[in-house]
Amino acid sequence: MARIRKIGAAGALSLLLLVTACGQKNEGASESGGVKPEEKPKEPYTMRILAAGVKAEEFDERFRDTLKKKFPHITVEYYAGAKGSTINDLIASGNTPDLIRTDVPTLVSGYLDLGLGFDLNEFVKNAKYDLNRFNKVFIDEILDVGRTGALYGLPVPPYFPQALYYNKDLFDKFGVAYPKDGMTWDELYELAKKMTRVDGGVIYRGFSSHPTNLLRDNPFSLPILDPKADKLADPARWTTLFNNLKRFYEIPNNTIESTAALDSQAFAKGNVALMTNQHSVYLVLPPELNWDLVSYPIMEGAPKLMPQRGPAYWSITGTSKHKEDAFEMIMTMLSDELQMEDSRKGITTTLSSTEVQKALGKGHPVYSKKNMDAINAYPPIPYTQKRQAGLTDIPGVTQQNLLSQSFVDVAQGKTDVNTALRDLDEKLKAELAKQKSK
Structure with a gap:
């Protein structure tokens, strides 16, 4: 009987090993018991x-x-x-x-x-x-x-949303409170007048801008060329936009530069207190310039949205x-x-x-120290309405250059707003005629 019990124990151990082995999958085996095929490498x-x-x-x-x-x-x-x-x-x-x-x-x-x-x-x-x-x-x-x-x-x-930049050192120098988020254009105008002055023989401008993108990416999303007709879009509203901006350049000692591009670069020189411009990682300001920014000013009659370039x-x-x-x-x-x-x-x-x-900007060495919440103070404004299908169009760069030059002529006192906009309308029509003749 002892011999029989010994054989039975050995058989039980063999059976246990067999069951255990069967319960484990072989590496590379599929659910059906076959070997799982290797995934074919993708062709480079x-x-x-x-x-x-x-x-x-x-x-x-x-x-x-x-x-x-x-x-x-x-x-x-x-x-x-x-x-x-x-x-x-x-x-x-x-x-x-x-x-x-x-x-x-x-x-x-x-x-x-x-x-x-x-x-x-x-x-x-x-x-x-x-x-x-x-x-x-x-x-x-x-x-x-x-x-x-x-x-x-x-x-x-x-x-590329618009923002209002300011030079903290100039505000500190003249003992004027910094601008704040939520300002209006009228409040900005009063601040620009206060910050425009001559001190120690140096002219300090209260305001500069990037006239090209300021007018193109305006708070009404107003197009330059009318979406439905061969003419300047809504001259009355363009009159409002031109008048709003030109008053800043009529402040004594706040003369606009000779071109729109040069005026957009004036802030970086350190003697301009305020600048409207796009926020952009491609906008490089000198490291020695002690600047910050607040939200873009709100215009009366315009929605509380952020003008922007898509x-x-x-x-x-x-x-x-x-x-x-x-x-x-x-x-x-x-x-x-x-x-x-x-x-x-x-x-x-x-x-x-x-x-x-x-x-x-939270991980950026410069932006992390700035008021970047100003950029998202308002939602981005809807895009500018496009020309209707079937109508001849003018390249956007051509349109904005014509618009920008028209405003610079006004700001330099070469013409008045009404004349400039009438001339702009004629220039747009002449460009349309060129496009149609191609």
């Missing part, structure tokens, strides 16, 4: 990205490492649109990009007219991608360009053979994580997320 290829005007260093810093980790099989070939790598150059050389950083002013001429347009709506639908994560005005504007409901791009930071957009070319990956790349570059990083660097977000907005 090159993705071409064109972001005209954006230096390679900026692209690398913001996006390249993230894209390399997420898409290891893809080599990103980046073009900044310099001579030899413009969109036309790349098309001619057979290197048409897969992704393009487009913008609204050139979307038609530099994208759609070249036969590169691609509607992202189907990809958005298939990916269940939430467009509501973006500020609505930026999605509305890109949808309006094609007039067909096509979504030709997704908004990439930054956009963002660029990531667009896929219709010729790309890698559209799915290109869309994945767009979603990655516009993710909450990367936009939070951007915001902390001072790059204004295209998202509606208040968390990302409030992080603006």
